[in-house]
Amino acid sequence: MTRLNTFAELEQWRTQAAAARAQNEKCVTVCGGTGCRAYGSEKVWEAFRAEIAKQQANVKLNYQVKVTGCHGFCEKGPLVVIRPAQIFYTRVQVKDVPKIVSDTLIGGKVIERLLATDPQTNEHVVHEHDVPFYKHQSRLLLNMNGEIDPTRIEEYVALGGYGAFAKALSNMSGEQVIAQVKASKLRGRGGAGFPTGVKWETCRNQPGEVKYVVCNADEGDPGAYMDRSLIEGNPHRLIEGLAIGAYAIGAQEGYVYIRHEYPLAVKTLELAIKQAEECGLLGKNILGTKFNFTLHVQLGAGAFVCGEETALMASIEGRVGEPMPRPPFPAEKGLWGKPTNINNVKSWSSIPIIISQGADQFAKLGTENSKGTTIFSLVGKINNTGLVEVPMGVTLRHMVYDIGGGISQGKKFKALQTGGPSGGCIPESLLDLPLDYENLNAVGSMMGSGGMIVMDEETCMVNIAKYFLDFTKFESCGKCTACREGVRQMNTILERITQGEGEEGDIELLETMGAAIQDGALCALGRTAPNPVLSTIRYFRDEYTAHIQEQKCPAGVCKSLITFYIIAEKCNGCTLCARNCTEAAITGELHQLHVIDDAKCARCGVCREVCTHDAVGVR
Amino acid sequence: MGIELAQVDTIIDKHHADQRALISLLLDIQDQFYFLPQEALERVADKVGVPSVQVYQVARFYKAFSLKPRGKHLLTVCVGTACHVRGGERLVDQLSRVLAVAPGETTDDKLFTLQTVNCLGCCALGPVMVVDGTYYGKMSATKIDKVLSKYRNGEEVADDD
Numbered sequence: 174m175t176r177l178n179t180f181a182e183l184e185q186w187r188t189q190a191a192a193a194r195a196q197n198e199k200c201v202t203v204c205g206g207t208g209c210r211a212y213g214s215e216k217v218w219e220a221f222r223a224e225i226a227k228q229q230a231n232v233k234l235n236y237q238v239k240v241t242g243c244h245g246f247c248e249k250g251p252l253v254v255i256r257p258a259q260i261f262y263t264r265v266q267v268k269d270v271p272k273i274v275s276d277t278l279i280g281g282k283v284i285e286r287l288l289a290t291d292p293q294t295n296e297h298v299v300h301e302h303d304v305p306f307y308k309h310q311s312r313l314l315l316n317m318n319g320e321i322d323p324t325r326i327e328e329y330v331a332l333g334g335y336g337a338f339a340k341a342l343s344n345m346s347g348e349q350v351i352a353q354v355k356a357s358k359l360r361g362r363g364g365a366g367f368p369t370g371v372k373w374e375t376c377r378n379q380p381g382e383v384k385y386v387v388c389n390a391d392e393g394d395p396g397a398y399m400d401r402s403l404i405e406g407n408p409h410r411l412i413e414g415l416a417i418g419a420y421a422i423g424a425q426e427g428y429v430y431i432r433h434e435y436p437l438a439v440k441t442l443e444l445a446i447k448q449a450e451e452c453g454l455l456g457k458n459i460l461g462t463k464f465n466f467t468l469h470v471q472l473g474a475g476a477f478v479c480g481e482e483t484a485l486m487a488s489i490e491g492r493v494g495e496p497m498p499r500p501p502f503p504a505e506k507g508l509w510g511k512p513t514n515i516n517n518v519k520s521w522s523s524i525p526i527i528i529s530q531g532a533d534q535f536a537k538l539g540t541e542n543s544k545g546t547t548i549f550s551l552v553g554k555i556n557n558t559g560l561v562e563v564p565m566g567v568t569l570r571h572m573v574y575d576i577g578g579g580i581s582q583g584k585k586f587k588a589l590q591t592g593g594p595s596g597g598c599i600p601e602s603l604l605d606l607p608l609d610y611e612n613l614n615a616v617g618s619m620m621g622s623g624g625m626i627v628m629d630e631e632t633c634m635v636n637i638a639k640y641f642l643d644f645t646k647f648e649s650c651g652k653c654t655a656c657r658e659g660v661r662q663m664n665t666i667l668e669r670i671t672q673g674e675g676e677e678g679d680i681e682l683l684e685t686m687g688a689a690i691q692d693g694a695l696c697a698l699g700r701t702a703p704n705p706v707l708s709t710i711r712y713f714r715d716e717y718t719a720h721i722q723e724q725k726c727p728a729g730v731c732k733s734l735i736t737f738y739i740i741a742e743k744c745n746g747c748t749l750c751a752r753n754c755t756e757a758a759i760t761g762e763l764h765q766l767h768v769i770d771d772a773k774c775a776r777c778g779v780c781r782e783v784c785t786h787d788a789v790g791v792r
Numbered sequence: 793m794g795i796e797l798a799q800v801d802t803i804i805d806k807h808h809a810d811q812r813a814l815i816s817l818l819l820d821i822q823d824q825f826y827f828l829p830q831e832a833l834e835r836v837a838d839k840v841g842v843p844s845v846q847v848y849q850v851a852r853f854y855k856a857f858s859l860k861p862r863g864k865h866l867l868t869v870c871v872g873t874a875c876h877v878r879g880g881e882r883l884v885d886q887l888s889r890v891l892a893v894a895p896g897e898t899t900d901d902k903l904f905t906l907q908t909v910n911c912l913g914c915c916a917l918g919p920v921m922v923v924d925g926t927y928y929g930k931m932s933a934t935k936i937d938k939v940l941s942k943y944r945n946g947e948e949v950a951d952d953d
């Protein structure tokens with residue numbers, strides 16, 4: 174890779190790269206995101222390479238195989254798109270490859286069996302953009318995932334990459350960049366929604382020569398994985414955003430703090446940084462200007478609290494990740510005591526779009542107070558699991574039913590959980606709520622970093638509240654009493670309730686304690702920890718009362734409160750359950766009705782899982 | 793139990809004995825030995841020039857680190873929210889029962905260590921279990937035997953269904 178010394182050289186390179194891309198427009202793109210890899214996509218692209226080479230012997234094919242980042246429709250992986258025709262194949266296996274090459278690449282025919290279907294009409298959909306899951310999305314940040322090979326910088330450059338950075342460096346002062354970010358009304362995508370431009374301005378205005386920019390890619394919110402997908406699919410846009418920010422704020426060094434559980438994202442990012450350095454887009458005298466900027470990658474090691482900005486900085490400094498009271502804010506005193514600007518991956522990645530398209534264009538999307546798009550990972554008991562990017566302001570119902578395709582296995586919707594362990598559960602009656610920061614806060618949840626977990630009738634809301642408190646209890650750094658002791662106490666009460674030992678007054682006690690912790694904890698981890706409990710009490714109080722007063726778990730989850738039994742009319746005596754029971758609690762001869770010995774039953778639910786006749790009930 | 797301190801030194805040198813790289817450095821050591829041996833931690837403290845109490849604090853604080861030796865195969869079960877609502881807890885329970893260890897523990901024959909993690913970012917495959925880097929999606933309690941026996945018999949082949 175040659176070093177670029179002027180803006181003109183970048184433009185020249187872009188023209189060449191775009192021409193090369195146009196020439197190679199015939200390609201088979203295979204998704205190489207973590208999800209599709211787990212489904213075996215690596216073998217699929219290897220098979221394509223081998224098969225194309227083999228069939229090339231007879232016909233000239235000119236197809237390239239390109240491995241891209243996550244397309245988002247993880248439910249149906251491994252995903253393959255044949256370009257330029259845009260034919261979209263799902264669940265592609267190695268054995269399908271020879272036929273795809275001979276029928277589609279050579280013969281130009283579409284293989285119906287591999288197409289996605291529209292769940293509403295049951296019809297096959299040929300093109301990726303027509304699939305209902307994608308049709309209702311506005312993909313601003315995710316647009317290049319699936320288009321480009323993230324390991325090649327020229328692919329990003331061909332599509333306009335680093336143009337915003339060059340524009341800022343050549344034509345705009347730091348203040349002007351910040352003015353654009355402010356005008357776009359971009360709000361932090363890491364959860365709290367603080368206006369990004371305002372934060373940058375504070376940091377810029379601090380005295381001192383040494384300043385830092387930091388990207389928070391800790392993504393600790395379980396069920397959220399869009400930050401990882403953005404880094405895996407388009408790392409250069411993040412790097413470009415950080416470089417623009419560093420220029421505007423006056424920083425020369427930056428860090429990306431990323432969790433080690435994301436090995437592929439780490440590798441992709443490290444490679445991208447190396448390429449940007451070689452091209453002179455990072456390092457000293459970037460594009461021939463006086464601007465210098467170096468970017469480092471720092472790994473997290475599995476502590477949720479390190480997503481909190483002050484704890485994150487402690488961790489970058491190589492210390493234990495305990496939060497510090499704010500103020501002083503990182504913008505004033507951050508890494509090694511220097512002014513530091515921290516933003517989330519999505520916030521940074523939005524910057525090149527704002528600078529190149531202009532703030533007005535960006536602000537056209539979204540609602541009055543929440544602009545642009547947001548990415549959710551729609552997961553849990555939903556038909557179309559995957560990453561969904563929508564303008565702020567769409568309704569939750571639209572997310573679950575139009576994009577998500579409804580609840581899996583025909584079950585009944587119960588709640589939507591957003592905001593991770595800091596968020597809450599939203600009931601059916603609020604599904605028409607337009608999605609934005611304020612609305613989610615008002616109903617007792619929060620935007621969080623983007624996990625949206627769908628729960629159905631088989632999810633117990635008391636168990637879920639306890640699940641989240643187990644999480645925060647474990648992740649609490651223990652520094653402040655409100656969080657350390659308060660969360661533990663609330664957890665103990667929930668534990669009792671789920672074991673059928675709840676008492677009159679427990680619900681009220683939980684409410685009082687929750688309010689006290691919200692007031693008294695040191696950092697947002699503690700202050701928001703009661704949210705899952707308070708929101709489930711608010712909307713699902715009857716489930717709590719059923720546990721306490723009737724010793725019943727209506728969803729059939731809490732082990733101490735349920736019994737498994739065989740439904741006599743449905744059991745055909747196939748012995749499958751008895752053979753799979755590790756406790757030998759099920760007896761019955763072949764073709765005879767089986768019986769569960771409640772005293773021996775461990776309530777693991779395996780019998781229910783294996784029964785092909787729905788003959789195991791729970792009450 | 794002696795370990796090759798030279799290997800530790802190589803890792804320390806790779807990170808220029810920089811305190812800022814302490815976490816990455818410990819992650820690399822763990823990759824090498826599957827846990828953090830005491831001698832290695834002492835060596836790090838020595839060469840990086842931080843008090844050993846700080847190295848221990850860091851090693852204990854972050855959940856990725858283990859101060860105890862691990863089994864030959866690492867079973868990581870996701871208990872993130874998406875996997876939880878799809879039965880992740882049941883999976884952990886069942887594994888605990890089958891292997892007779894609690895999460896965080898190693899079986900007596902030193903073959904398996906069971907651990908849990910909060911979200912691996914492939915929630916579409918939930919509930920997910922990872923064995924030494926190989927993903928097993930849509931896991932159920934009934935698939936456990938099949939997966940474990942592969943590792944018991946020493947043939948670590950990927951499951952492709």
Ligand SMILES: Cc1cc2nc3c(=O)[nH]c(=O)nc-3n(C[C@H](O)[C@H](O)[C@H](O)COP(=O)(O)O)c2cc1C
Nearest residue numbers: 361362363389392393480481482516517520697698
């Ligand atoms: C316990 C806790 C965990 C957090 N985890 C994350 C995280 O994983 N990713 C993130 O971007 N922000 C996280 N935050 C928010 C950060 O503290 C910070 O507000 C954010 O990185 C600022 O970036 P933004 O303005 O772009 O949102 C967390 C906050 C708390 C209190």
Ligand code: FES
Nearest residue numbers: 870872875912915
């Ligand atoms: S919750 Fe298990 S992979 Fe995300």
